[in-house]
Amino acid sequence: MFINNTITMDSKWAFLLSRLAIGLSFFGHGLVRLPKLQGFSNWMVEQFSKSMLPEILVIPFSYALPVLEFVSGLLILIGLFTRQGLLLAGAVSLALIFGTTMIENWEALPSQLIHVAFLSVLLAYLPHNSYAVDHFIKK
Template sequence: MNNISYLMLRLAIGLSMFGHGLVRLPKLSGFSKWMVKSFEGSMLPEIIVVPFSYALPVLELCAGLLLLIGLFTRQAILLGALIMLMLIFGTTLIENWAILPSQLFHVVFFAALMNYIDDNSWALDLKLK
């Protein structure tokens, strides 16, 4: 992979994560209620779903912003991958197989970014070194 390809991948997944968080923040309470309702029939208790539903948009926004500006890129990649793994777990618990491919695709992006982290030359991380 080259530096420009890496930048395109980083910006693409960064925009996806940032956008997910950004649109959910203004309607956080409604998003939380929707998520709780989605998990009603699952084995995941509401006491876990509620705090996760409030934290998710903030975490998505932060991971996305860090990836967009290339700051703490390695940590942002790990955060994004962890978010996706938690979402995949939740998705399987509610058997929403239609959205699973999108989440898996996000994980592929994060894995590629981590695998080629040395190509991350267009980043604020370099200014910190």
């Protein structure tokens, strides 16, 4: 009984640490970009200027990205609507991976793939999400 309880507690702590790590990454990415949104958008448009993606798609995405990162990161961090936050972060990550391949920025790809791996594992082990606002709302 004690061993099974310890394993369960360790799984919950492991889930929390992983959730906080990925949440902080998304939250931090969004947080630092929001105050300089125009500059970030200009930078992103310049990065994609030689890609096959039209500016008419890049501009709205460049403004939405920091907001989506911030919101998904915040949801994941506090564990509120955790599943939806993880799925949103996953969708953002997939869009970033697509964009990264369009500009052939192969150095950025491993980091983005690691983010997707973290998100996937967290989704698979979502029942271990005990230290979260979601857990307290369900009670």
